[in-house]
Amino acid sequence: MLDLACGNGRHSLYLARQGFTVVAVDIDITAVSRLDPDCRPEIVQADLESGSWPFPAETFAGIIVTNYLYRPHFPHLANALGDGGILIVETFAQGNERFGKPSNPDYLLKPGELLEAFSPSLTVIAYQHGIDSDPRPAVRQRLCAAKHTGRGSPVCLPVG
Ligand SMILES: C[S@@+](CC[C@H](N)C(=O)[O-])C[C@H]1O[C@@H](n2cnc3c(N)ncnc32)[C@H](O)[C@@H]1O
Incomplete structure (x- = not known):
């Protein structure tokens, strides 16, 4: 991971x-x-914002990125997942300016941005964009997606 x-x-x-x-x-x-x-x-x-992706030869069963946004690494995140691997990304999104920082657009995801970035290469399991109240009011976007290369078994998640 x-x-x-x-x-x-x-x-x-x-x-x-x-x-x-x-x-x-x-x-x-x-x-x-x-x-x-x-x-x-x-x-x-x-x-992570200077030089190259630090894990060029590694794949992971899961990658989690929260409260951090550096768009140039989006392709690396998808590439660095092994077959059946799970990506979880969650960070602030447009609309958060109303509630405080971050308010710089560079650090706010646009509506649908994570879907657009990852749905071509990964299978989206869940996506949300909206106002959270916990731990404080904020606008966040989150995505959970899986990588299926067709070589392994599909991911099965428990329901309920
Ligand atoms: C708001 S914290 C989020 C930490 C953690 N992901 C969480 O949700 O609890 C943002 C993190 O990004 C790291 N960070 C900021 N710029 C970075 C960079 N250029 N390279 C690596 N890490 C960086 C900071 O050091 C900080 O730990």
Whole structure:
């Protein structure tokens, strides 16, 4: 599993506790380095916005990106998923200006932007764009999608 722009590693920790092997990457690894060694992911310090994609030869069973937006990496996210892999992306979207930061359009997804970016290459499982109230009012967009290359079994998710 890859936790991109992991921050304090809250998702890495969750995934590690579920038994996944996790790679956590961020430009600032101070906080994630403080995680309990028993659940600590492999930590990669990298500036994701300069230079090339840091995992050119690796594929992941899952990639999670939350509260971080760097559009040039969208194609890398889809490419870096293994067959049956799951991508989860969630961040602020247009309309969030009403509630506070981020308000810079560069950091706000346009309506349908994640669908447009990922539906050609991945199978969309869920997509939302709207106002969240928790932990504070904000406009967010989120997408969960799976990669099917046709070589492996389709992803089966439990219902209910
Ligand atoms: C708002 S935090 C989100 C952290 C985590 N994904 C979460 O939702 O809890 C944004 C993260 O992006 C990281 N970040 C910002 N610019 C970056 C860059 N150029 N390369 C790598 N990480 C970056 C920051 O260090 C920060 O940890």
